[in-house]
Amino acid sequence: MLLKLTGGRIFDPAHNQNDVVRDIYIRDGRIVEKPIDGRVDEEIDVRGKVIMAGAIDMHTHIGGGKVNIARTMLPEDHAEAIVERTELMRSGCGHAAPSTLTTGYRYAEMGYTAGFEPAVLPVNARQAHMEMHDTPIIDKGGYVMLGSDDFLLRMMAANADQEAINNYVAWTINHAQAVGLKVVNPGGINAFKFNQRKLDLDEKNEFYGVTPRDILHRLSRAVKEIGVPHPLHVHGCNLGVPGNMQTTLDTIQSAEGIPMHLTHIQFHSYGTEGDFKFSSGAAQIAEAINKHKNITVDVGQILFGQTVTASGDNMRQFAGAPHSHPNKWVCMDIECDAGCGVVPFRYKDQSYVNALQWMIGLETFLMVDDPWRIFLTTDHPNGAPFTSYPHLIKLLMDKSFRNDMLSTLHPEAQKATHLASLDREYSLYEIAIMTRAGAAKLVGLADRGHLGVGAAADITIYTDNSDREKMFEKPDYVFKDGQLVVRHGQVVKVTWGTTHVVKPEYDVSIEKSLQEYFDKFHTQKMANFKIHNDEIVDDGRGSLTIQPLHKGGKL
Amino acid sequence: MTENSTATIWHEVTSPFCGIASDDLTIEVNGNTVSVVENGDAITLAGFETPITDTQPRINGKEVTLEQAVSHIAELMTRSKHPLIAGLGTDLNGARAVMALADKGGATVDSYYSPAAFRNILVLQDSGYMTTTLTEVRNRMDVLVVVGSDIETSFPRFFERIVWNEESMFGQNINAREIIYLGKQPSGDASTSPDGKRAQVIACDNTDLPEVISVLRALLKGKPVQVEAVAGIAISELKALADKLAAAKYSVITWAAGELDFDHAEVAIQNLCDMVKEINATTRSSCLPLGGKEGDATVNAVASWQSGYPMRTTFNRRYPDYDPFLNDSRRIVAENETDLLVWVSSFNTNITPPKTAATTVVLGRSGMQFDVEPEVFIPVGVPGIDHEGRTFRTDNVVAVPLKKLRDSGLPSVFEVLSAVEQAL
Numbered sequence: 001m002l003l004k005l006t007g008g009r010i011f012d013p014a015h016n017q018n019d020v021v022r023d024i025y026i027r028d029g030r031i032v033e034k035p036i037d038g039r040v041d042e043e044i045d046v047r048g049k050v051i052m053a054g055a056i057d058m059h060t061h062i063g064g065g066k067v068n069i070a071r072t073m074l075p076e077d078h079a080e081a082i083v084e085r086t087e088l089m090r091s092g093c094g095h096a097a098p099s100t101l102t103t104g105y106r107y108a109e110m111g112y113t114a115g116f117e118p119a120v121l122p123v124n125a126r127q128a129h130m131e132m133h134d135t136p137i138i139d140k141g142g143y144v145m146l147g148s149d150d151f152l153l154r155m156m157a158a159n160a161d162q163e164a165i166n167n168y169v170a171w172t173i174n175h176a177q178a179v180g181l182k183v184v185n186p187g188g189i190n191a192f193k194f195n196q197r198k199l200d201l202d203e204k205n206e207f208y209g210v211t212p213r214d215i216l217h218r219l220s221r222a223v224k225e226i227g228v229p230h231p232l233h234v235h236g237c238n239l240g241v242p243g244n245m246q247t248t249l250d251t252i253q254s255a256e257g258i259p260m261h262l263t264h265i266q267f268h269s270y271g272t273e274g275d276f277k278f279s280s281g282a283a284q285i286a287e288a289i290n291k292h293k294n295i296t297v298d299v300g301q302i303l304f305g306q307t308v309t310a311s312g313d314n315m316r317q318f319a320g321a322p323h324s325h326p327n328k329w330v331c332m333d334i335e336c337d338a339g340c341g342v343v344p345f346r347y348k349d350q351s352y353v354n355a356l357q358w359m360i361g362l363e364t365f366l367m368v369d370d371p372w373r374i375f376l377t378t379d380h381p382n383g384a385p386f387t388s389y390p391h392l393i394k395l396l397m398d399k400s401f402r403n404d405m406l407s408t409l410h411p412e413a414q415k416a417t418h419l420a421s422l423d424r425e426y427s428l429y430e431i432a433i434m435t436r437a438g439a440a441k442l443v444g445l446a447d448r449g450h451l452g453v454g455a456a457a458d459i460t461i462y463t464d465n466s467d468r469e470k471m472f473e474k475p476d477y478v479f480k481d482g483q484l485v486v487r488h489g490q491v492v493k494v495t496w497g498t499t500h501v502v503k504p505e506y507d508v509s510i511e512k513s514l515q516e517y518f519d520k521f522h523t524q525k526m527a528n529f530k531i532h533n534d535e536i537v538d539d540g541r542g543s544l545t546i547q548p549l550h551k552g553g554k555l
Numbered sequence: 556m557t558e559n560s561t562a563t564i565w566h567e568v569t570s571p572f573c574g575i576a577s578d579d580l581t582i583e584v585n586g587n588t589v590s591v592v593e594n595g596d597a598i599t600l601a602g603f604e605t606p607i608t609d610t611q612p613r614i615n616g617k618e619v620t621l622e623q624a625v626s627h628i629a630e631l632m633t634r635s636k637h638p639l640i641a642g643l644g645t646d647l648n649g650a651r652a653v654m655a656l657a658d659k660g661g662a663t664v665d666s667y668y669s670p671a672a673f674r675n676i677l678v679l680q681d682s683g684y685m686t687t688t689l690t691e692v693r694n695r696m697d698v699l700v701v702v703g704s705d706i707e708t709s710f711p712r713f714f715e716r717i718v719w720n721e722e723s724m725f726g727q728n729i730n731a732r733e734i735i736y737l738g739k740q741p742s743g744d745a746s747t748s749p750d751g752k753r754a755q756v757i758a759c760d761n762t763d764l765p766e767v768i769s770v771l772r773a774l775l776k777g778k779p780v781q782v783e784a785v786a787g788i789a790i791s792e793l794k795a796l797a798d799k800l801a802a803a804k805y806s807v808i809t810w811a812a813g814e815l816d817f818d819h820a821e822v823a824i825q826n827l828c829d830m831v832k833e834i835n836a837t838t839r840s841s842c843l844p845l846g847g848k849e850g851d852a853t854v855n856a857v858a859s860w861q862s863g864y865p866m867r868t869t870f871n872r873r874y875p876d877y878d879p880f881l882n883d884s885r886r887i888v889a890e891n892e893t894d895l896l897v898w899v900s901s902f903n904t905n906i907t908p909p910k911t912a913a914t915t916v917v918l919g920r921s922g923m924q925f926d927v928e929p930e931v932f933i934p935v936g937v938p939g940i941d942h943e944g945r946t947f948r949t950d951n952v953v954a955v956p957l958k959k960l961r962d963s964g965l966p967s968v969f970e971v972l973s974a975v976e977q978a979l
Contacts, residue, residue: 063860065952071859073679075877078863084874090658091874093863099875100860123690126945126954130647131860150694150724193695195804195839207725318685318835328683333841334952335690336724342683521724523689523716525567528578528955535945535956539648539969 002027003482004040007047008461011428013437014053014450018429024051026457029482033453046461049476052432053449054113054458056439059233059263059298060380062103062140063117063131065124066310066340069330070097070381073342074308076326088494096307096344096381104136105491106387111460111475114139114497115386116443118182118233118263119312121145121338123524125176126531132499133542137485139448139458139497143233144178145312147215148189150336151517157208162221169222170506171514175530179443179500179547180230181223182263184312185237186212189339192315199315201237201250212237213254220258226504227549229444231259231296236268239316243272245281252288252295261442264300264379265289266361274416276352280360286367289374296442297368298375301361301392302354303384308344311382317341336521347384355413359406365396366422371433375442390473396426397468444547445500457482496541503546561585564592569957571646571939572602572902574847574949575689575710575717584961589940596711603940605904607921607963612933621966624933628897628916628971629978631930635895635914637871638662641884642908643854644900644920646944646957649968650850650857653899656976662897663869664858665884667906668851671813673879675844676855676865677821684828687807687841688950693717694724696732698803700796701754702768702827703738703761704811707745710845714745733803735796737771738764739814757796759786761815765823771797772830800834809843847949849902850938856947885909901935901968918968936965 005024010017025032025040061067071078071094078093083102085091092102107115115135120128120142132140146152146169155165169181187210188199194207201213220232236251238244248268252260262268271279289295306325311317314331321329321343329343347354361383368374376393380386395402403420414420426434440449447456459479465471474489485493511526518526536544562585569578573596581593582603589603612624619627632638640657643650643666657664666672678684692699699718706713719729734746734754738761746754759767763786770785774797783790800806808831815823827842834840846852855865862868864877867884880886887893888911897916898908904923908915914930917923921934938944939957944967947954 068856068859069679069951071863072676072855072865073683075680075864078875078877082874082876085658085870090655091862091870093875097863099863102863121952124952124954126956127856127947127952130857130945130954134651134861154724193691193805193839321832324683328679328681330679330683331685331835332952333687333691333695333839335688336694337690520722521690521694523575523693524953524955525578527567528569532956539651 001042002035002040004043005046005051005461006043007045008049008051010451011050011052011432012451013429013433015452024451024459026479026482029457031451031453031455031457044477048464050428050462050464051451052460053436053451053455054460054478054480055111055435056443056445056449057107057112057115057377057380057386058375058439058443059118059377060115060386061117061119061310061382062115062135063100064120064128066312066342067097068131069342070308070310071099073328073330074344077306077308089491096385100131100134101136104138108137108478108480108486108491109489110389110473111462111478112138113458113478113480114448116140116179117142119143119145119184120176120178121312121334122149122172122176123335123337123529125178126535129177129499129531129536133538136494136496137480139500141179141443141500143180143182143230144172144176145182145184145338146172147183147186147219148338150190151514153187153190153205153208153210156210156214156218162218162225164510165218166222166226167506167510169219170226170504171510173228174503174506177499177501177531177536179502180228180233181219182233182235183215183219184235185239185315186215188212188237188315189312192318192339193333197315197319199237201247201254216251216254220255220260224258227551228502228504229547229550230442231261233261233263235263235313239267239313240320242270242278245269245271245285248285249288252292255292255294257294259294261296263298264377264382265297265364266300266302266357266383269360269364276412278353278356279416280356280363282360282363282367286364290369296373296375298377299361299364300377300379300383302347302357303378303388303391304347304349304354304358305384306346307381307384308342309382310340310342312338312340314339314341317343349409352410352413355410356416358409359413359417359419362395362402363417363419363422366424371430372438372441374434375439376434390469393431393472394467394469397431399423399425443500444502446548498543498545499536500545500547502549504549565958565960568960569939569955570599570602571850571946571957572848573598573710574845574852575713576946576948576955577712577716578955582960587961587963589960598711602902605920605922609921609934610963610965612931614931616928621933624931625971625974626978627931628975631895631914631916632660632975632979637893638895638897639665639884639887639893640897640899641665642667642898642900642906644849644902644906645854645968646850646938646946647853647857648944649899649901649938649972650854652969652972652976653854654858654861656972658870659976659979661871661873663871663882663887664866665882666851666854666866667900668813668846669866669883671846672851672855672866674812674815674821674824677879678825678828682825682829684842685831685835686950687843688952689717689948692807692843693720695805696807697727698733698799698806699735700806700808701734701736702808702810703764704814704845705739705742706809706811706845707741707743709811709813719749733799737767757788757792759788762817764815765826767793768823768826768830772826775800775830776833800840801838803840804838806834806840807843808840809845811845813846845949847947847951850946852947852949852951856951888913899968901937918971921965933971934965935971936963936967938967941965942967
């Protein structure tokens with residue numbers, strides 16, 4: 001079956017195609033060359049329409065223990081967003097913490113074809129994959145979390161050589177079936193178990209004597225040396241703390257040129273100026289990002305309304321718990337491995353702090369020059385549910401809309417920002433970079449995020465509309481692996497995406513010390529910790545796609 | 556796996572029969588006969604060694620093929636105005652199939668263990684909690700308070716595996732761990748330390764726990780308490796406990812909700828959970844709710860991610876409709892509100908369907924005995940014996956793989972219910 005999409009306006013930044021009119025041919029789920037004999041089985045006339053690769057959310061909490069705690073905890077939030085069953089789709093629900101089925105359908109309806117869970121705890125990875133397995137249509141994958149696990153900290157306290165740490169990181173990525181490595185409040189989750197309440201970049205974990213700076217250094221080196229394409233994914237120290245911009249600037253310095261991705265940077269860009277002792281550090285942070293080409297960021301934009309914050313950072317979530325709305329929250333210590341905290345939250349436009357958070361996020365978007373190094377996220381659901389992306393895109397693409405919104409917010413916060421003077425409006429091409437080509441490059445997906453021959457036919461087609469929110473919330477067509485899954489913003493076919501992983505090589509000798517560690521201290525056997533490939537395939541619906549490593553990484 | 560001519564030996568086998576899901580069992584399989592060779596206990600022995608008797612599905616007592624049984628269930632589902640899928644002793648994929656079928660068939664789902672599980676879930680939904688997991692307890696706990704529960708009867712290896720291990724990661728003197736029972740007395744010696752120190756017991760009736768917990772929380776908060784005793788416990792004794800909790804570095808408060816069987820136990824649990832949050836203002840303390848066996852934690856987890864809600868959700872109106880009181884399967888059966896009960900119990904032959912006027916379908920473990928023969932009975936395989944599976948532990952974090960130990964040919968709940976769903 002050969003399908004031709006005729007005459008669309010192509011936005012394919014991976015191939016420097018900015019609004020180029022050309023035809024696309026699809027066969028067996030892939031984009032192919034124009035057939036020599038010119039024969040096509042089906043043709044869709046897409047003249048005048050905007051064509052991009054399927055969008056990729058490179059940081060979204062869609063699966064795993066903390067998300068499921070959030071779901072179970074929030075029946076009242078689901079009650080306002082109940083989804084009926086149809087002939088095609090399962091029932092479900094959810095606004096801030098949607099059910100897995102609803103998550104997949106909604107992403108696809110917005111033209112997204114992949115989402116990556118950024119906080120997979122090694123011991124909870126099995127659950128994260130189970131949930132992602134039950135998330136239809138989109139591709140998925142996870143970044144596995146290290147940095148507060150006792151095994152790593154013991155190694156570091158014992159001055160293990162980098163090779164041993166590389167082995168451990170590679171082993172964990174393999175057996176948690178991950179596509180990248182994440183660190184959350186480096187060492188801080190662990191320190192909280194020893195009753196430390198904060199941990200600055202150069203502050204020592206009182207038991208191990210290890211600092212967050214050491215951890216970042218070891219893990220970012222490991223990721224680079226084992227050839228994992230996605231740079232170390234860093235949720236830094238002091239999330240949400242006024243004045244944390246200095247920690248963030250220091251963290252950028254500490255990378256020493258090694259690739260590092262700083263996630264939900266908005267939550268880490270706060271100063272302490274003004275009457276409220278809370279100010280925007282976006283300008284300084286953006287300047288540092290512009291200068292340090294090894295740094296990438298996603299924003300973690302907040303938008304106003306009810307949501308739930310779900311994080312591995314139980315140290316900071318515990319500190320934020322008094323702000324929970326409604327007043328209920330969970331914090332957990334987990335398996336000498338990590339932790340989590342789930343705190344429902346309502347961002348209010350008439351709150352000085354929340355209004356300024358909104359402004360800081362947008363300032364960051366507008367002041368970071370290179371769209372290849374900044375990504376569009378709300379840190380779903382922490383800043384806002386992912387369903388608000390079309391609204392966020394409009395804020396970025398439409399200055400007058402943005403300034404109209406700005407003028408309704410807390411008046412003191414308006415005085416504390418120079419957002420109104422930022423004239424930049426993102427172009428469609430830049431949106432395509434941030435949400436497609438750049439995201440695929442960052443995650444390390446060789447065959448996604450672009451529209452070249454050989455790419456998976458994950459394609460989204462929009463009708464151009466000057467109201468960018470309307471345009472992006474309802475694509476005309478979405479193809480997933482060549483199959484038409486969405487028409488006029490409605491799911492017309494339910495497929496099951498693949499799970500992207502990387503398989504860096506490791507020396508099996510690491511298993512000797514791990515075996516001993518598991519036997520001595522754990523409540524699970526090492527062999528039972530490992531997630532086998534057939535668990536990802538599972539009932540037959542799932543599949544595993546192994547992405548290539550960077551050169552220099554051992555295969 | 557090593558083999559000789561007759562028997563197969565399996566190592567590092569996980570038990571789904573207890574919420575702590577020990578995964579260090581050694582098991583011998585000889586044909587269809589399973590024996591626990593190492594690390595067994597009363598619960599795992601019964602769980603693994605219950606023999607297979609019947610292997611053939613029955614309709615009204617007459618043996619039929621699996622296909623006939625499946626299409627009969629599909630017919631019953633189609634005709635039913637309000638099907639109830641309950642019991643729900645099953646694994647991950649069984650739970651997935653239950654949810655898919657309930658969604659398609661407009662059924663209500665509830666688990667046999669919900670009365671206990673909801674004592675905790677209601678707290679989560681109202682105020683939340685701070686909890687910890689088994690490996691943290693094993694390595695960090697210095698004071699353990701066991702509230703109203705004789706945990707060694709339901710979790711026989713809890714103390715051996717979690718408390719009295721040889722060493723902790725942080726150089727703790729294991730014998731110095733303090734164990735305090737509040738409420739029930741322990742029935743045996745599992746809680747006695749390796750060097751012979753017996754657990755402290757602050758005894759009261761479980762029904763007095765709400766009052767005792769309130770006073771303990773008040774003492775921890777430094778509130779004045781006028782009385783000298785509560786439920787027969789001297790205030791000085793509770794004060795000493797409060798001081799221990801305040802001084803501990805990593806105290807753990809545990810309970811088995813199944814044993815807190817008094818009205819509105821969830822409120823007492825909520826008081827405990829709030830108390831633990833308050834202790835964390837200055838030091839670390841965590842709750843460890845114990846439960847989750849035989850798929851209990853699993854079905855709640857799967858229901859939550861697939862529908863947004865745990866058990867006690869109905870799909871009768873084509874969308875998930877959660878009500879922890881109205882959708883209680885025991886209430887529905889007692890009030891004759893269902894016309895079709897689909898009972899799933901693949902782990903435990905003793906967990907049989909309740910007496911009901913409704914047409915009853917049972918997917919049960921082979922060997923299950925009935926007072927009244929159900930309309931349909933399908934002997935199904937046990938996850939972790941007859942087929943592979945995955946199950947969640949009591950801490951709702953760790954999911955463990957279950958092995959297929961023998962080739963009995965018994966179908967899984969997933970296979971049966973997926974076939975029913977396809978046939979609808």
